[in-house]
Amino acid sequence: MHTDVCFLLTEHPFLDARIFKKEAKSLLKQGYRVTMIVPRIEGYLFDIDGSTFTERFLEKTFYYEGIKIVTYEQMFPEKNIKTLHYNLQSKKNNQFSDPLTQLGIEQDADIYHAHEFFSLYSGILIKRAFMSQGKRCKLVYDSHELEPDPLLKQPIQTLKIKIQMLKIMLKELDYLVTVSESIKEWYLSFNLNLPIEIIYNSPPLARDYVPKKTNNSELTLVYEGTVNKKRGSFDKFVHILELVNKQMSVKAKIIGGWKADKYDNNHYNLTNINDHIEFVGWQHYDSIPKAMKDADIGWIDLDVSHSLNNRFAMPNKFFSYLNNGVPVLVNQCKDMAEFIQTYRCGYVVPKLKADAQDYVEALLYLENYKLDEMSYHAREIMESMFSWEHMENRLFKVYKKLMDG
CATH class of the missing domain: 3.40.50.2000 (Glycogen Phosphorylase B;)
Structure with missing residues (x-):
């Protein structure tokens, strides 16, 4: 029996190195069925350099290198952050109106893997929607960056709301993955019982590497x-x-x-x-x-x-x-x-x-x-120790723990 995994994205390009090239492809290799729900900009998917794909990847849903890609028009949830905060606090079961949440529910996956602060919000709503129907799913938050960043220039009230949202969401999370020891410690300061794994942003080992002698003259x-x-x-x-x-x-x-x-x-x-x-x-x-x-x-x-x-x-x-x-x-x-x-x-x-x-x-x-x-x-x-071959084993262990319950 296959395990269905659904990646949730609000900001990253779908070909992001960590998300697509490493995590999604590794999980596919391990036997998981992987779907990615990804944003478009004015109707087009975008590449890692910010350019848009105007002549390919035009279908709303398609398969690419064995991974199912489901698309939606990019939204900007931070503009409605007070409403999002209210939805999290109220725990009502009818606040599933945003397209990422709706499409996520339609996938009926076993594990949802969110890659940004606001895709985590959609992941929480998806999990609540299933719970209201007597179903269960697991939710992973892949925190590539520390957010909200308390040192970043931003309105104080926005920072307070986002921290309150984070505290609520961390309580309903099944696993957190992040990219450094200090970010891990920062999250644990909010929830000491949170299961966390560090998966560094490492590439696969370069196979044609040849040690070089430094030319100190240049x-x-x-x-x-x-x-x-x-x-x-x-x-x-x-x-x-x-x-x-x-x-x-x-x-x-x-x-x-x-x-x-x-x-x-x-x-x-x-x-x-x-x-x-x-x-x-x-x-x-x-x-x-x-x-x-x-x-x-x-x-x-x-x-x-x-x-x-x-x-x-x-x-x-x-x-x-x-x-x-x-x-x-x-x-x-x-x-x-x-x-x-x-x-x-x-x-x-x-x-x-x-x-x-x-x-x-x-x-x-x-x-x-x-x-x-x-x-x-x-x-x-x-x-x-640190190439992607080592990191993907950490990812597999996280998923095994999730499936073992």
């Missing part, structure tokens, strides 16, 4: 992911390259870049560093290791002063660097810093908010340091 600094005001400050990246190349040779590679229709690198004056920077663009998930073969150091810079989530983050790019034997250079983000110090796989600039000069000084230090040794540690810990 280092390659790589950045993977989105470039915007919140992540990967491009202004700072450019400034680093301008300053450091006055003292040593550093080339840069950007794998990813701007979200579609948001920014254009022509907006920036790259005259001084044009020969030192390469834009690789958004890569297919399986092509990232090839694009990272010549990288010596992977850069991550997050504003931890105004975001508890950033302070606790362990993002995809962190493990992507390690997977390819690339030591990580990061500012003082708590969980990444502790990981790097434990496994000696990178360098931490000891500042909550590091500027370009701080990173330049770190690069000058790393030029003469044991980058090859850091690279070895990075790859070795992925092989032995």
Whole structure:
């Protein structure tokens, strides 16, 4: 007898690396029947770079790589947050009007797996709807990020309401999955009895990896992911390259870049560093290791002063660097810093908010340091403990516990 799993999404693209490429595909491989309910933007599904699929994936329901995809027009539940809070408090059985909840009920799944704060809300309503009919289902919350983030700039009343909502929802949850030790501890501060598993944002082990010898006469600094005001400050990246190349040779590679229709690198004056920077663009998930073969150091810079989530983050790019034997250079983000110090796989600039000069000084230090040794540690810990092959076993154990009741 098959076990039906239904992923609930309100914000993420349906081809998200963690959600589709790893979790959904792993569960499918394990014998689960997987459905994903995913949002469209003005009628179209959207890709990881924010661009829309205007010529394919046009059906409302279809199968892709063995996974059933059910779509709906994206909604913005935060605009009605007081109503959502009331629905959770009242526990009435007739508040199932939003499309994600309705479509979720129609799937009649055994396990629902929510991936955002507001998809968790729909998951709670789905579970209540089944309970009112004498049915049972299990609900997993996959908290990719810490939400609500108490340090993020937002109306105080909205923060209070979201925390109250979270406390209610955590009581009705069957399992929580998250991405770092600190986020786990934060959730346990609300509910000590909550079953939690950490599943890191790790990629599958890169199979064609070849250890490399660092060329200290010229280092390659790589950045993977989105470039915007919140992540990967491009202004700072450019400034680093301008300053450091006055003292040593550093080339840069950007794998990813701007979200579609948001920014254009022509907006920036790259005259001084044009020969030192390469834009690789958004890569297919399986092509990232090839694009990272010549990288010596992977850069991550997050504003931890105004975001508890950033302070606790362990993002995809962190493990992507390690997977390819690339030591990580990061500012003082708590969980990444502790990981790097434990496994000696990178360098931490000891500042909550590091500027370009701080990173330049770190690069000058790393030029003469044991980058090859850091690279070895990075790859070795992925092989032995942290690649997706290890993480999917944690996911399977969570699901077995859910099915065993």
